[in-house]
Amino acid sequence: MLTDTPILEVEHLNKRFGGLVAVKDISFNIRGGEILGLIGPNGSGKSTVMKLVMGIERPNAGSVRLHGKELAGWPTHRIAREGIGIVFQHSRPLHRQTVLENIKLALLPDSLLRLAADHSVDGTARAIAERVGLGDVLNRRPSTLPFAGLRRLELAKAVARDPKVVLVDEPFAGLTGPEVAMFSDLIDDFRKDGRAVLLVDHNVKSVAALVDRVLAMYLGEHIAEGTADEVMRDETVRRVYLGGKIETHARPEINARQGEPALDVRGINVFYGKAQALDQVSIHVHEGEFVSIVGLNGAGKTTLFNAISGLVPSTGDIHWDGRSLRGRSPASIARGGVVQCPESRELFGDMSVRENLDLGGQHLPSAAARAKQLDWLLELFPILAERHAQPARTLSGGEQQMLAIARALMMQPKLLILDEPTLGLAPVILEQLSKALTRLRETTPITVLLGEQNVTFALPHADRVYVLEHARIVWEGDPGRFAAEMGTGYL
Amino acid sequence: MLASQILIDGFAISALYGLGAVGFTLIFGVSGVLNLAHGGVMLVAALIGWFVASEFETGPFLGAALGILAGLGMAYLTYFIVVRPIQRSRVIPAAEQEIFILTGTLLWGIMIQVGMDYLFTDNPVTMRPMFPGVVNLLGVRTPRNELMIAVICWVVIGLLWLLVNRTRAGKQLLAASINPRGLTLLGFELSNIYLLVWSIYGVLAGLAGVLLASFLGVSSANAGQLTASAFSIVVLGGLGSVSGSLVAAYVVGYLETITAYLIAPTLRPIPALLLLVLVMYVRPQGLFGRR
């Protein structure tokens, strides 16, 4: 069913946001009846590529051609009318309309004067609903549908547009096993219809069965292309996603630790609307332990940390130091010694490095304690001493990460939660961070909970490892066993 | 002579506008609220101040002090009765919160205006000057009161600058305006921060109201115009930018004064309104706006 000439041709696509290059010289083709997977971690630029094709962002340079017609820079609605459809990662139904009305909307022409829809629209909408499995719920409102139902509705809208090219963002996020199979079939139908499909995802494994080819991206650039297998085995891809060779320093004496865990998390469930972000997750951390939670983007690490820090509502038990954290405000949890350094760092960009650190130390008992803590941290991260008067936003990525960690450490936390500290950082910076973490462990009794996708960074310091995949803990054990059991199958 | 008069009057009125606008912009910058009851808060402070000073023969200073307290009280009422319930509401969708706060504070402002009208009628009142007498400045006989008001405004603005940039509490306010989530992660309760900023706002608006009563007089019919002026100045200068509000206050103050003296007093507010519309179309984020 493959056409000879590509339906969609993307060439030398470039996009900059201020000083940040999000997409650098990306090119690919998709033929009719073909599914291309665009893979990359957070910050790789894959979502931006999708937005550029759809016209939601305008490219700085490059060409997007549909059947030879240049579309780059066009407004979204015209690109849609030309024949490109998109299924967004987060479902976007009209909440005040029924399922049937939502689908009908996708069939309407862009006309100001049509008061009544064509007679055929109703019938077509019903047929499409049947095809995606929504035939029974046509007159219900989206808020009454389960999560998978909303995803079906998004697919229905895409089908209704009868597009030549379909862009699908994270097709299986939040779906259970059987639902994933059903969705795969529906996407496969697009291929059978002769359409060109672009699947965007974090994870080669989850789309491997469906795609014909894969293009891997990292930090805006193309790093590998080929079949799914080829890309999964590619050296560059493995180094960049996993961090290279996995080294561990197993410390069996830590595992013999007895007594109640300092952090005890049991049966946590978190829902974002209908999507289940965490499913019966339980972990525990002993005092002085370094525990790494390993998982790809979207697995649920950030959600877990936010649940512990009280930033998102959850059900289940969270105990710290013997006491429940339920009912406490996030600020109070932070003051209680559980300090999170989030993936987004949350620095005060317009304030200086020194001011950021000072704010971190505000809850310490005295000015002397603050000064002492500040001195110690500036020794741990000397680059911050150099840049102490500069506004935080002028620092490089690695320096900002160090500032974020230092600021969190100013609070003298008992439990430090680090969320993806290595995201987007160069290897030399990772070395420095790694050294700082080692010194931290050697000189203080601090307990650390680290969430990372980069296994090479996560393992050397860890006493124990959890693996989080699609909202569930799927593996627990010590780092040595991880390398043996999970290493190859991880990507 | 006329030029000097315009220079002096313009300076004084701009200083007063600046004080009111700074409070307005602070509330927006730190807690994201556009308080359309701003004129109402100033009005209450002004009328209470005048009432106490004239009815109880206490002299203008005590009246002013009580007026400022009234302003503070009104700010708290606005926060606790209107703004906070909407921010914490579970029935109002998050995307519409801004609109609801605008409408809610608008309604509250009307309630204040009508209430004050009922209590004090809408006759204009002026507070007895705190600094009587006349001074000869640049060849113009200027009421000492007018000069002192300009001085007070600038001293207070200076104190505010010191507060924000040199004290711990001030740094927290600044941080909250940049990244509230970051502040929560560092163990600060945002509710305390908001309480602090509304307190500062109450004092600033209260003082602005009292000084206005002393300088030009107020009437409950003015409340809407006061809000509109502050709003326009703040948007002109850039929502959330304190320095922007001050510059814009002087632009508007002088535009109005020049219009009143050189064209016609009735046309006073027009050039500023036209400028605002122009800026909205050409540079909607204002002169110094961030967002």
Next chain:
Amino acid sequence: MTRLIQSRGFWIALLIVIVGAAGPWWLSAYILGVLTSAYYFSVFAMSWDLLFGFAGEVNFGPTFLIGLGAYGAAILNSTMGYAIPICLVFGVVVALVGGLLLAVPALRLHGPYFGLITLVSVLLLRNAIVIFASVTGGEIGMTVPDVLSIDANVNYWYALAFMVVCAIILFGLSRSAVGLILQASGQDAIEAAALGFNVTKHKLAAFCVSAAFSGLAGGMLVFYLGAASVDTVIDLSIAVQIIIAAVLGGRRTILGAALGAIVLLLADEALRPLGQLNTFVVSGVALAVILFFPDGLLGYLLHGKEE
């Protein structure tokens, strides 16, 4: 069409209209007068709801459009003596032109800025009316030589008929295919664009419809009262009342806005013994409704049981 006749809502609405039309026989002349104004007010509120509820744009100065229509019609009538229908059409044209001048740049702005521009436009119009007092009568207002009728009953029926026709058109628009597209544009502009709809075009069209109906209703009101003044058609307090009426009645229902307008004006009258404080009470109640029942009367009745 058959579905419409089968719906309970249709028969209830029809009953209400018939009862209303019989008004002159069972209501006092005083109440008739209040209702006549209320019916015109309903059209103000329904036009506002079309723009807000459907295009998602909050217009803090609907009286800009109403005032343009009112004064446009009034000035043409008093200076040139043209018949009422011609003046009404002229009023609509003035409102449309003014509305477009405002909307085309303003729709590019987001969040509070659009609302601010609409607020400022009212202040500007008010000032313009006062400056050009020789033509407009300034603060005092102006009278018009022609009126719709001198009979209170006939005026009542004109107003009722006008309201019903506008309600049918606006409600019909809201339920049409175009209405669906508008709802999408207002709720989620990116999704609407991804489905192939030119959001700006649709929002502009919604603004024009809102402007046309507002201007027409403004003109009708002038020919009912026999006069135009800033206090009746431009003042910010009128603008606020329109917003209150629509929110009170139920946003995004069109008919709720009409309900809210009638309830509001009747309540205003009922509380007249309180003197000025009636505004205080009404604003207070409106505030309470916003805080606790943001979906309004009709919204609550229709959807309150759903969630």
